[in-house]
Amino acid sequence: MNNSFSQNRRQFLSTIGASTLTIPTLTDAFGRAVSAQPAPDRKLGIALVGLGNYSKNQLAPALQQTQYCRLAGVVTGTPAKADEWMKKYDIPKANVYDYKTFDRIANNKDIDVVYVVLPNSMHPEYVIRAAQAGKQVICEKPMAITEKECQSMMDACNKANVQLAIGYRLHYEPFTKEVIRLGQEKVFGPIKFVEASDGFRIGDPTQWRMKKVMAGGGPLMDVGIYAVNAARYVTGEEPISVTAQFSPKTEPEKFKDVEETLFWQFTFPSGAVSNSTTSYTTGIERLYAACEKGWFELSPAFGYGPLKGRTSKGPIEQPIVNHQAMHLDGVCKDLLDGKKLPDHVTGAEGKRDVRLLQAIYRAAETGNKIKLV
Template identity: 45%
Template sequence: MSIVNELTRRNFMKKTGQGLLAAGAFESLLKPASAQLHVPDPPGKKLGWAIVGLGSLSINQILPAFAKCEKSKVVAFVSGHPDKANKLALRYGVNKKNIYNYQNYDSIKDNPDVDVIYIVLPNGMHAEYTVRGLQAGKHVLCEKPMANTPAECQQMVDAGRKADRKLMIAYRCRYEPFNREAIRISQSGDLGPTQMILADAGFKAGDPSQWRLNKQLAGGGSMMDIGIYALNATRYLTGQEPTEVNAMIYSTPGDPRFKEVEEHVNFQLRFPSGILANCSSSYGYFHQSHFRVMG
């Protein structure tokens, strides 16, 4: 008997039934999964951002993060290095007509694609480019610290009010989940009333020619750049503003990095509730970024 003849009608029906049963079982397994599948909504209109300054922070952190943004997209660059800007434009899909330099920056007012300007420049340039951006009719997010002097900060605030545009400083820490929980614990009294806070922020600065070590561009040394993390940690953990401050600075003699700015700062704060804080800031010690609350 041939192999074909062995496939009788009975065997055919039996094998077909088994196949249909298996298919049915597989389909029943899929139904709950498909029923639970959540299809995300379209993002809607995305705000267009112009990035001013294409240094390490922009290239390594800010621009890659836009890939995950639901409500924002990069549409323009402002840079003094056209080769760098053109290369990044190819990577992030920025139209070449939306690449500006520092001389024609003001013409960004005529670009309807740009809703918000992000200032990612050395501290000493924050005020000028924030004010010019606001005068161009754009909202501005400026990197920390806001500016080198209180007078420059006020100029930025006044420009925002006059233009009726938003101005925000890119200080993220108080919005991060772990810090928000630390704030809640510190202010809730769950661990008893807070008595003292220790906070340290710093890293070892390398190249003596970097802008962070230039007084005009940086406005100061480690305190202006990294020490504000320690200072602001004490403010948001307590929910208070200090009433007393004292500090000491020290720079290694003969170190070419610290001809213009300070290396170490140690400072103490007293808050209205009696909480004391001891903080440090440094461009000389190994990377530190932490705080401790003692109740």
């Protein structure tokens, strides 16, 4: 792995003409050394696959602010969208693909990174095809619907010597980084209890998120995953068991295919416990950690910002940033530097969460406590 990664690093840096750059001591928004004025040709070219809401309203605007990457191409099945995006973002026709022509992206030197923003069920296919095209890959969360699919995606990226990042934008967000520090460094003593919940009232019942075959489930797959990830990142531990409960469906027609509200409880090796709620029928968004000597909280904790936080000692003060720009720049800076991405934003992390999502559903379906080790 390390060998193939190093080899790949040299290939990749050579491809983008960056391997011989010297890095002065100026620092970027991450406090890391960067060149004084990154030349435009050092920005990685990103192609967005799937032009839904997240691409349109979050990623494309963020890519106008990024320092280490730029919007270089799109992949869409809708010709009208292709026209609109080419015009709006000055994208050359050569960088626009549909799902049939997608694999030809392998020959496009403008595109360094493929960001898969499709419905969950399509993540494996397009991550694997992107890897096979020799592109670095970013994939939205949840990484996939099953753990097995996650493994296939990781295998494909490893085989192609490309890196795979998952859309864990919060790991680059200052309030989140601060609560990770507070938890993992035991600033208020060991964590005893976490309440992490994320839910909202979903609109259009015909969207893919309401179809089990495309989404893999309901709110747990979409926003509950934030609470799963958060319980792990504040404790720095992997849960050893889980119990879970479906709520009854108050709108059975709307929720005929996926759960409406779901609760789950994790136990961690240290004895810390968590209790969580996710819902498509009601709003809640909070990450609360009670420690032996105090507590800390974010609410809102998982949305696109601004997040807001406080502790038993007072408010958490952090800069307000564009989450997506921080995420894209964070990933692309490492790719440009030829560094291995931090484990907790990679496919390995995506797979850990997907395994837990599957276990939560199994616990809720059976009523049993599911052991995870």
